[in-house]
Amino acid sequence: MFPVLNRYDEVFQIEMDGWCFGITNYPGEVSAQVVHRVIRLLASSFQTAVEHNVVFDILDLASKFSVAARCLVHEQEIAYSIIAQLPNPANLHEDQQCVLGMIIDKVEQKYPGVLETFYKRWQIGTREAA
């Protein structure tokens, strides 16, 4: 287990709660597109969390977002959307890759096949970058 750097887990928690608070208390209609756009915005936060060795629970996070969006989007869809925003392991250090593995492992246990799906995607990304 790697130590969390700079207490980023607290910051990450507050940020995620903040976004959930925003979605929950938004007075207008929140569509599925808006939820996905918010998750796309969080890509940098996920990357920072991985870089700070924060092993966050994607399933819990997806559940929170789903509830915040009045269950408009299923938590599995949100979980996949979050994983799609995770950084490419090819661009991470060995420790960070391990952290990323632990993050995805929880989702893999509930939704088998996730790792394979995103592994292909990351491979394509690496190939395109090369």
Next chain:
Amino acid sequence: MSVAGALYSMVNVSGMEQNKAHQQHQHEQQHDAALRDDLTWTQYITNLAANKLAPPKSQTSKVLEDFLTRLSEELYVKGEERIRERLKGGDGEMGKDLAFQSRNLSKEGKVPDNGLVVSNGDLAGAEPTLARRQVAPELNAATAKMESLSFAGNQEVARPTGPVQQLHHEIIAGNRWIDVLWQFIAAHQKRVVDPDRLGIEPSERMDIQVELIRQMAASYEKLGMLTRLPDSLSEARELKVVDDIRTMALVYVTRSLMDVASPSEIAGDDDDESARKKRRTIEFPRSVVSPYEGISPIDVNPMELLLSV
């Protein structure tokens, strides 16, 4: 009876039966068609009576139609002398008189037939032009933008000749907002874009159109005229929603951090080393605080810059 004779009579009988069945079938078909026609006609009459033939107009179409009517009333005046007087009079009595007349026309639902079109191009010599001041601000913004894009100024399109109301209906017949509004703007600008001559790609033209429509839609939103944005602007709406959510998230984060840190820590009055360390360790997530995430600041040395110049 020989076998051949029996066979002949059998075939003939069956043929006659077939003919008879075919005729009956035809008759039934005709009867059904007549009945169907009757039903259609009855339905048509019923619908006509109930005034349900015209499709219901959406709120957006109504708003657009009102907007176009208002703009046209401001752009169309009757008689060339009136224009000259207006140009001479400027803000004087004549302008007020015409504005009053225009309002009356709009109230009565009358629009002058074969009216003379007064566009910004016609009034370009007069400063400040009356038409520019009277036209809605959003059209002015669109006009300025179009002029700044180096339009082929001397090329004029045909002026609309029919009644204004008919023009409106023709314009509104289109479903796409971009096409509808763009046609309207282009018709009243009396100037056309020559994309080949100016080297403007179709995709660029589309961007310009979308930008103009966005400006107009933004002014609509401010006025509270629309209940929803058109489909072509759904992305802009999404961005606005996300911005609002971001603001609320920021409020939440600020409150949370205020709960975590004491007021003296937040104010920075406390010089205690441990408190300072704590402040340093808790940092705002970049995606919430900074809209320029991922953009690194540029280091500029003013002295070096001055020396290089």
